Amino acid sequence: MVIEILGEALKLMVLAGLTIAGILVILIWKKGLATRVTYLRFVIQAAALATFFYIFTYPIWLLIMLIVILAMSIVFGRFFCGWLCPFGLYMDLITVARKALKIRHRDLPDRLNKFLHNLRYVLLLVFLLLPAVLLLMDPLPSVQLGIVLAEVLGGPFKPMNILLGPIIPLIVPWAGPLVIGDVNFSYPYVQDIIGYTNGIYATIFPLIFVVLTVVGSFAIRRVWCRFCPTGASLAVVNRFKGFKWAPALHLEKDEEKCTKCGICKRVCSVQVTDVYEQKGGKIDTSMCMLCLRCVEMCPYEGCLKLKIGGKTIFKSRNWLKPSDSD
Amino acid sequence: MISQQKKYMIEISQKEIEELRNSVKATSRKVMAENIARMKKTSKNRPKAMEYFDEVADLFGKREKEIQAAKESGKKVIGYMCLFAPTEMILAADAIPVRVNSGWYDTSKLGDRVVPVEVCPVIRSTIGAKMIGLSPYLELSDALISVLTCDGMTKLGEILSDYKPVWAMPIPRVKDLPQSLRFWREGLLTVKGQIEALTGNKITRKKLKSAIEKTQKATKAFRRLQELRKGNPVIMGRDAMLVNQTYMWDDITRWTEKTEALCDELEEKVRRKEWSCSLDAPRVMVTGTPMIWPDNWKLPTLVEEGTPQGVLVADELCSSERLLYDPVGVDEWTMDDMLNAIGERYLMASTCPCFTSKDGNADRINWMLNKIKEWNVQGVIYYVVRGCMSYAMEYTRIKKVLDGINIPVYYLDTEYTREDVGQMKTRVEAFLEMLTARIDI
Numbered sequence: 001m002v003i004e005i006l007g008e009a010l011k012l013m014v015l016a017g018l019t020i021a022g023i024l025v026i027l028i029w030k031k032g033l034a035t036r037v038t039y040l041r042f043v044i045q046a047a048a049l050a051t052f053f054y055i056f057t058y059p060i061w062l063l064i065m066l067i068v069i070l071a072m073s074i075v076f077g078r079f080f081c082g083w084l085c086p087f088g089l090y091m092d093l094i095t096v097a098r099k100a101l102k103i104r105h106r107d108l109p110d111r112l113n114k115f116l117h118n119l120r121y122v123l124l125l126v127f128l129l130l131p132a133v134l135l136l137m138d139p140l141p142s143v144q145l146g147i148v149l150a151e152v153l154g155g156p157f158k159p160m161n162i163l164l165g166p167i168i169p170l171i172v173p174w175a176g177p178l179v180i181g182d183v184n185f186s187y188p189y190v191q192d193i194i195g196y197t198n199g200i201y202a203t204i205f206p207l208i209f210v211v212l213t214v215v216g217s218f219a220i221r222r223v224w225c226r227f228c229p230t231g232a233s234l235a236v237v238n239r240f241k242g243f244k245w246a247p248a249l250h251l252e253k254d255e256e257k258c259t260k261c262g263i264c265k266r267v268c269s270v271q272v273t274d275v276y277e278q279k280g281g282k283i284d285t286s287m288c289m290l291c292l293r294c295v296e297m298c299p300y301e302g303c304l305k306l307k308i309g310g311k312t313i314f315k316s317r318n319w320l321k322p323s324d325s326d
Numbered sequence: 327m328i329s330q331q332k333k334y335m336i337e338i339s340q341k342e343i344e345e346l347r348n349s350v351k352a353t354s355r356k357v358m359a360e361n362i363a364r365m366k367k368t369s370k371n372r373p374k375a376m377e378y379f380d381e382v383a384d385l386f387g388k389r390e391k392e393i394q395a396a397k398e399s400g401k402k403v404i405g406y407m408c409l410f411a412p413t414e415m416i417l418a419a420d421a422i423p424v425r426v427n428s429g430w431y432d433t434s435k436l437g438d439r440v441v442p443v444e445v446c447p448v449i450r451s452t453i454g455a456k457m458i459g460l461s462p463y464l465e466l467s468d469a470l471i472s473v474l475t476c477d478g479m480t481k482l483g484e485i486l487s488d489y490k491p492v493w494a495m496p497i498p499r500v501k502d503l504p505q506s507l508r509f510w511r512e513g514l515l516t517v518k519g520q521i522e523a524l525t526g527n528k529i530t531r532k533k534l535k536s537a538i539e540k541t542q543k544a545t546k547a548f549r550r551l552q553e554l555r556k557g558n559p560v561i562m563g564r565d566a567m568l569v570n571q572t573y574m575w576d577d578i579t580r581w582t583e584k585t586e587a588l589c590d591e592l593e594e595k596v597r598r599k600e601w602s603c604s605l606d607a608p609r610v611m612v613t614g615t616p617m618i619w620p621d622n623w624k625l626p627t628l629v630e631e632g633t634p635q636g637v638l639v640a641d642e643l644c645s646s647e648r649l650l651y652d653p654v655g656v657d658e659w660t661m662d663d664m665l666n667a668i669g670e671r672y673l674m675a676s677t678c679p680c681f682t683s684k685d686g687n688a689d690r691i692n693w694m695l696n697k698i699k700e701w702n703v704q705g706v707i708y709y710v711v712r713g714c715m716s717y718a719m720e721y722t723r724i725k726k727v728l729d730g731i732n733i734p735v736y737y738l739d740t741e742y743t744r745e746d747v748g749q750m751k752t753r754v755e756a757f758l759e760m761l762t763a764r765i766d767i
């Protein structure tokens with residue numbers, strides 16, 4: 001009973017949230033405040049969270065989501081990470097809390113950051129291949145395609161679950177594996193951890209994981225995104241010849257306008273250094289999640305641009321320019 | 327054994343000091359008045375808002391008295407020689423920042439008594455100004471921040487320490503090494519401690535934040551002015567340079583207001599199409615050694631009063647457009663990030679030739695290319711005073727790049743003297759002539 005009421009209440013809250021988000025987006029566009037990317041991003045992230053929240057109950061949709069996310073990343077890079085991923089929003093909100101407390105974040109050493117970044121591809125590969133390997137080691141009696149598929153997608157190491165981890169909405173009253181009080185919490189990856197453990201460990205490990213990610217992202221911005229397998233992206237294809245066209249949505253830098261002031265490097269929440277270090281031209285690092293914080297903060301008009309195909313959709317402004325709003 | 331006497335400065339009798347000061351001051355007053363009169367005459371439709379800047383440009387006038395009064399009420403004054411000094415920290419400690427480099431020709435001769443004439447005249451002139459107590463801002467400073475940029479500046483701080491506490495701030499000469507920013511940041515922290523000790527005011531997070539916001543506003547006004555120079559000339563280059571330069575000693579909040587007011591007026595002029603000179607005047611950019619008010623105004627004067635007349639639309643001078651172009655970009659308003667932001671603003675964005683990097687001083691080249699394109703510059707004058715090694719040496723590379731984009735560049739070397747004006751005039755006018763001819767084609 002309580003659970004149902006809570007569930008209904010949450011649904012209503014989400015609906016209200018969606019409406020408010022929609023109104024906000026319209027207002028922001030109207031006022032020409034769209035340049036305040038940081039706020040716009042929160043609104044869109046919230047809307048995305050609500051959407052995921054709803055489709056979460058339909059597994060087939062989740063499968064489609066996964067395909068869309070992976071396919072999208074070929075053309076749009078990690079746009080998903082910057083703007084849509086609920087786990088990303090969650091970490092961003094922790095960052096907001098930290099900022100409110102006036103506590104400074106820590107940075108990972110650049111080399112470790114790069115290492116984690118590369119490790120991600122290994123993780124991705126492992127998760128994708130494990131079911132197949134297990135299948136080979138322990139072949140099924142019948143090789144009917146349906147069973148194979150079920151095994152691959154739903155077997156002991158469900159790649160779909162792992163990859164969808166970040167988009168698991170954080171509170172799902174009816175499906176969460178972790179019960180605290182009357183409310184079920186669904187936290188990314190927790191379900192899988194519980195699946196691999198049992199007894200008391202099935203509670204302790206998920207809790208440790210939750211605490212680690214909370215503390216981790218409090219200290220280090222977007223800590224999970226540094227090695228998240230779902231975040232693997234355009235660079236996977238971009239590394240191969242003939243795929244240079246792939247990242248249609250990308251950042252570009254004007255060499256002559258860049259004063260190498262270093263702001264873009266400092267403000268990036270996943271510590272991308274390429275925007276700063278690259279002399280100019282197309283920036284195609286797969287570390288970048290296209291959150292556009294650097295474009296927003298670069299103080300030189302037109303120095304950084306977000307382009308799709310040949311068209312500029314957003315560019316850095318002289319944010320010191322007297323605007324109508326002040 | 328090293329005795330306690332002055333390390334460098336020679337003893338001069340009080341009487342001689344007085345005499346010299348009075349005579350140099352008298353000349354300087356004349357020069358300032360004359361410069362302003364000529365600026366008024368050259369500029370068509372000179373904005374009314376310039377009157378304020380004409381007034382604060384008087385080095386021995388209103389601003390000196392204000393600082394004097396502030397000092398009497400207990401405020402401290404902190405002077406600095408290079409624009410790397412963290413103005414925000416000085417402001418946050420409720421002290422007054424002033425830049426004290428000297429532009430007086432006459433005092434450079436006096437400086438010859440302490441250092442050989444091969445030394446850069448900006449340095450000699452500052453030493454000379456100190457010998458006779460000429461510069462009000464240098465005299466009023468309670469301490470000096472000496473940023474160890476070029477060799478001259480490095481030793482200048484040492485020499486001036488004969489009179490005042492001097493806080494040396496070493497810079498890393500290679501900007502893009504991983505340790506550079508860390509090193510510079512440590513230096514900032516040291517200076518922060520020194521400022522706090524001198525003023526007795528702690529630089530808190532809140533105070534530093536409001537100081538940063540203050541300079542950001544100044545940058546905003548400053549950039550607005552430079553933006554207005556992109557189109558048809560609506561303000562003469564010398565007037566803009568004077569506005570830029572008064573920032574070095576004026577009250578920053580007031581300066582910001584006045585500059586915004588000036589920009590409002592200029593925008594109005596753009597609307598009414600009231601230009602400050604003929605639209606045919608070649609658009610010139612100067613780069614090189616800093617040019618400092620009041621005496622070292624000869625090159626801009628020659629350009630803008632020459633026949634044919636040129637107009638300065640942009641410059642790459644640390645005494646003018648580089649002063650405030652780069653803002654302090656704060657990500658999170660914590661003490662830590664503000665310090666990072668201040669550190670980066672002064673060090674990383676600088677185009678000073680004291681630096682090198684993997685790619686040489688590419689930052690300076692990019693700055694110039696951007697200015698040339700956006701401000702529609704037709705010719706560049708590369709100005710160097712004799713003894714200014716780093717600017718002189720970078721000429722070759724800059725010329726190669728500018729040749730590549732077909733922008734004429736003219737190397738003009740001079741001294742802190744009025745004697746070569748005639749000869750310079752011929753050279754500058756020949757260059758302007760050539761630019762005009764090019765435009766006609």
Ligand code: SF4
Nearest residue numbers: 081085088225228231
């Ligand atoms: S890296 Fe992973 S957790 Fe981070 S935003 Fe992307 S998908 Fe979400």
Ligand code: SF4
Nearest residue numbers: 258259261262264298
């Ligand atoms: S913030 Fe802009 S100007 Fe500064 S280093 Fe980055 S790209 Fe260059």
Ligand code: SF4
Nearest residue numbers: 268288289291292294
């Ligand atoms: S490089 Fe810029 S757009 Fe990419 S993640 Fe960093 S701040 Fe966001």
